Amino acid sequence: MAKKLPLVDYLVIDDGEPYLVANTCTHCGARYFDRRNACGKCGQTSFERSSLSSVGSVRAFTIVTRAAKGVPTPYVSAIVDLEGGGVVKANLIDVPPDPDKIVMGMPVRLKTFVAGTDDDGTEAVAFGYAPA
Amino acid sequence: MSDAVWILGASMTKFGRYPEKDVIDLATEAALSALGDGGVTMQDMDVLAVGNIGESSAMVAQRLQKQIGQTGIPAYNTANACATGATAVRIAYLSILAGEADMALVVGVEKMGKAGLLGAANKARSDRNEFTPSGRYGSIMGVEGILGTGLMPGVFAQAGMEYAHANSGVGFEQFAKVAEKNHSHSTLNPLAQYQKAFSLEEIMRSELIAYPNTLLMCCPTGDGAAGVVLVSDAKLKSLDPDQRRRAVKISASVLTSDPWTESAQVQPDVNTLTRQAADQAYEKAGVGPKDLDLVELHDCFATAELIHYDNLRLCEPGGAGAFIDERGPWRDGTTPVNVSGGLISKGHPLGATGVANLYEVATHLRGEAGDRQIEGAQVGLTHVIGLGSACAIHILERRAA
Known part of the structure; x- marks a missing residue:
């Protein structure tokens, strides 16, 4: 079986069902996906990794039809509010790129897919959100 | 300390595409027009602030001075995304409020040509494609179009x-x-x-x-420049009635x-x-x-x-x-x-x-x-x-x- 790596390090794919993790400030609870120096909300420097819900709702979307070079179109970009906290950006998948078919606030669930393969055959596993 | 700052002169070039002009040409046009509009010269200026993004590490303000007047005054170069020009205005404004300057020239300038979509384009990482986590998100390939859009x-x-x-x-x-x-x-x-x-x-x-x-x-996207001359309240009072009449209060x-x-x-x-x-x-x-x-x-x-x-x-x-x-x-x-x-x-x-x-x-x-x-x-x-x-x-x- 091909070796797999997550597209980004806040996607966990080697612990059962895939899920997202956040660097969470132990002082104020602010959640971050990136490597942190300190908390942008409160300034403290202590973080713990916490898992996020894999279900949420669509807060905003756009259908991208003219994109950066090499990016296939059309695709649906969305901002998703996760149950229990956390906001994430990803593509909506398993939905037609049609504004009449995407309902604001619609429930969605995290789903992974292979986004690319490198010269060693390692697969990049990405995530998107599909209608729940 | 001055309690008000005024716009004494203002100008802008027509916005558009100027393949034959460089950033300094456009900045010069706006600067000289703003100075002329205010009835003043570069020799009257106590501070210069220039906003530009495309050449922000290349001393646009000083290069402009070398074309229109090297008087030795403080020159600031600002970059603050699309607020770049307004940030330059604010630096000049603060210089006057602080009492360091009576008059200031501000120029905002950009030459973009047909730059296309702006934002987070993916960059090729190397000839050999081998997934290696990098950056603050530990990403192994460009994420634009996969994890939504940043354009x-x-x-x-x-x-x-x-x-x-x-x-x-x-x-x-x-x-x-x-x-x-x-x-x-x-x-x-x-x-x-x-x-x-x-x-x-x-x-x-x-x-x-x-x-x-x-x-x-x-x-x-496009090319163009704009300029304003700012003046302190005290200095404005010493200027001609016509200059005072046309002054606009910030x-x-x-x-x-x-x-x-x-x-x-x-x-x-x-x-x-x-x-x-x-x-x-x-x-x-x-x-x-x-x-x-x-x-x-x-x-x-x-x-x-x-x-x-x-x-x-x-x-x-x-x-x-x-x-x-x-x-x-x-x-x-x-x-x-x-x-x-x-x-x-x-x-x-x-x-x-x-x-x-x-x-x-x-x-x-x-x-x-x-x-x-x-x-x-x-x-x-x-x-x-x-x-x-x-x-x-x-x-x-x-x-x-």
């Missing part, structure tokens, strides 16, 4: 859709109406990059870039950055810092949104303009859709917005924009805006937002008689 048309589309989700009466048609208005307004502005009106149907049917933004709802100059909000790490929050800047500016100037005779706001995309009606409190809370439906922001409406044509049609040479909107409002307050004059304009507001983010608001007032 400007999509980012601002999502900002508009978020507003549409939270408020009723906002949809594709309301966003398109914003572009219909700005293209129509631009036909009266000889300095606009485009001066062509489009029907609502033409706008809605033009090429889709990032729903709901179609091509005619996105600002173009009643508020505010710059904000984005406070922490939960969603902003994935979708820039262009609302909170704009609302905070607006509230500070209104308080400082002692005027309210209802007092504004015209507003030049940051319509990089039609979706952006619509949400800023609400952020700048030009409409009832949540009522941006009704505001455009009722033609409130048209030049004959309750609060004319972007009578210059806005970024959508006047153009958006990044560094020039935050100075050009001061030129526009000042020109109306002076009663010198020709065919596009808003009659009797006394108070105006300018707004820019640079993603990342920086928001600048200036409130200008016609000189009291």
Whole structure:
């Protein structure tokens, strides 16, 4: 079986069902996906990794039809509010790129897919959100 | 310490494409025009601030001085995304308030050519493709188009859709109406990059870039420059009556950055810092949104303009859709917005924009805006937002008689 790596390090794919993790400030609870120096909300420097819900709702979307070079179109970009906290950006998948078919606030669930393969055959596993 | 700062001179080049000119050519044109408009020379200036993004590490202010006057004064180079020009204005403003300068020259300039889509494009990492985590997200390949979009048309589309989700009466048609208005307004502005009106149907049917933004709802890239000469209250009193008569008061100059909000790490929050800047500016100037005779706001995309009606409190809370439906922001409406044509049609040479909107409002307050004059304009507001983010608001007032 091909070796797999997550597209980004806040996607966990080697612990059962895939899920997202956040660097969470132990002082104020602010959640971050990136490597942190300190908390942008409160300034403290202590973080713990916490898992996020894999279900949420669509807060905003756009259908991208003219994109950066090499990016296939059309695709649906969305901002998703996760149950229990956390906001994430990803593509909506398993939905037609049609504004009449995407309902604001619609429930969605995290789903992974292979986004690319490198010269060693390692697969990049990405995530998107599909209608729940 | 001076208690007021005034605009003494203002200028802008026509926005457009100038393949034969470089950044210094454009900056020179704006600088000399602004100085001439104010009836002063480079030798009168105590400070120079120049806003530019494309050559921000290449001493544009000093290169400009070498063409128009090397007088040894402090020269500042600013870059603050699309708030670059306004940030340069604010540096000059603060220099005067601090008592370091009586007069200041500000130039915003940009040469973009046909730059295409701006934002987070993917970069090739190496010839051999071997997944290696890098950067603050440990990504192993470019994420644009896989984990959503970071390109400007999509980012601002999502900002508009978020507003549409939270408020009723906002949809594709309301966003398109914003572009219909700005293209129509631009036909009266000889300095606009485009001066062509489009029907609502033409706008809605033009090429889709990032729903709901179609091509005619996105600002173009382009070249251009704008300049202002600022003067202290005390110095202004010593100038000729004609210079004093045409001077425009800066009643508020505010710059904000984005406070922490939960969603902003994935979708820039262009609302909170704009609302905070607006509230500070209104308080400082002692005027309210209802007092504004015209507003030049940051319509990089039609979706952006619509949400800023609400952020700048030009409409009832949540009522941006009704505001455009009722033609409130048209030049004959309750609060004319972007009578210059806005970024959508006047153009958006990044560094020039935050100075050009001061030129526009000042020109109306002076009663010198020709065919596009808003009659009797006394108070105006300018707004820019640079993603990342920086928001600048200036409130200008016609000189009291």
